[in-house]
Amino acid sequence: MSDTVYADPGYRDLDVGTIMREGHPDIAEGDEHIVSAVRKLRADLGRPLRVLDVGSGSGDLSLMLARALPDCEVIANEIAPNPLAQARAKLAGRPRARVFDRPFEEWDEPVEVVVSWGSHHHLAHDYLRHVRRVLTPDGVLVIGDEFCPEYLTAEDRERLARAEEVLLVDGYVFDSAAAAEAYRASGEVPEWSLRLERDRRRALWTWYKFVGDHAAARGAWPVLIAELAIARDDLVTGNAEEHKTSPLLLERELALNGFAVHDKTVIGDRDPALQSFVVYTCRAGA
Ligand SMILES: C[S@@+](CC[C@H](N)C(=O)[O-])C[C@H]1O[C@@H](n2cnc3c(N)ncnc32)[C@H](O)[C@@H]1O
Numbered sequence: 001m002s003d004t005v006y007a008d009p010g011y012r013d014l015d016v017g018t019i020m021r022e023g024h025p026d027i028a029e030g031d032e033h034i035v036s037a038v039r040k041l042r043a044d045l046g047r048p049l050r051v052l053d054v055g056s057g058s059g060d061l062s063l064m065l066a067r068a069l070p071d072c073e074v075i076a077n078e079i080a081p082n083p084l085a086q087a088r089a090k091l092a093g094r095p096r097a098r099v100f101d102r103p104f105e106e107w108d109e110p111v112e113v114v115v116s117w118g119s120h121h122h123l124a125h126d127y128l129r130h131v132r133r134v135l136t137p138d139g140v141l142v143i144g145d146e147f148c149p150e151y152l153t154a155e156d157r158e159r160l161a162r163a164e165e166v167l168l169v170d171g172y173v174f175d176s177a178a179a180a181e182a183y184r185a186s187g188e189v190p191e192w193s194l195r196l197e198r199d200r201r202r203a204l205w206t207w208y209k210f211v212g213d214h215a216a217a218r219g220a221w222p223v224l225i226a227e228l229a230i231a232r233d234d235l236v237t238g239n240a241e242e243h244k245t246s247p248l249l250l251e252r253e254l255a256l257n258g259f260a261v262h263d264k265t266v267i268g269d270r271d272p273a274l275q276s277f278v279v280y281t282c283r284a285g286a
Contacts (some may be wrong), residue, residue: 024218
């Protein structure tokens with residue numbers, strides 16, 4: 001955590017969340033989609049909701065939610081000092097909004113909505129189990145991320161569909177606990193996991209070049225500079241704090257954690273190699 005752009009003291013005077021909404025593709029559109037998904041749940045359930053925004057960053061989306069849903073309780077959950085201070089300041093005038101400044105895994109109150117927006121690729125993926133524990137029976141997980149544009153093949157998808165567990169160890173994907181254990185014991189990465197990682201890096205690089213060009217074309221130099229650091233972190237296979245994987249992989253992880261996807265919205269109407277942002281609305285199923 002200490003050396004990501006979110007925690008780096010060099011970014012203390014910069015609100016990374018806010019600049020990204022201007023100079024980075026697809027984030028502002030995702031915000032709008034998430035706010036309307038939560039507003040719809042508020043209308044469907046007919047009662048004020050408690051909404052937890054996990055990895056809220058500097059609180060831009062939390063503030064949008066608090067404004068759009070004035071009778072709901074909005075909790076911005078963040079642990080890195082710079083964005084935490086920024087989120088506190090943004091939410092200060094909102095009586096029903098608050099900040100939870102410990103790791104999400106320590107949150108233990110029931111909530112109707114967990115929003116995970118851009119945070120999935122920063123967290124150990126087993127946080128999805130904790131989401132299930134804290135969601136009310138009628139609750140919803142709205143999970144959107146900047147994914148690595150899809151790099152899994154139809155065969156990979158079939159293989160994952162047969163997997164009873166999906167694990168990410170040192171940045172490599174394993175489709176069974178036994179395969180992960182064998183890797184831990186021998187240090188040898190199976191051919192399939194190596195190939196997925198190679199394809200991930202290629203797809204990521206295409207995406208980051210597009211993001212960089214998008215920022216440069218708008219003169220959004222702080223965004224480009226931050227993205228160069230983020231791209232470097234992400235391309236380092238074992239960097240657990242910045243590791244974007246594929247939408248299909250998340251879909252399998254959601255199913256394995258007992259979530260049913262009710263809506264899937266892809267942001268950005270372009271070539272699939274340049275489609276990174278996807279937002280899912282999920283309910284706890286069986
Ligand atoms: C890309 S940022 C999310 C951006 C933010 N959701 C927004 O809308 O601007 C991911 C954030 O997750 C936070 N994070 C990482 N691990 C966490 C944890 N265990 N609990 C809460 N937040 C965490 C990081 O500090 C980082 O600020």
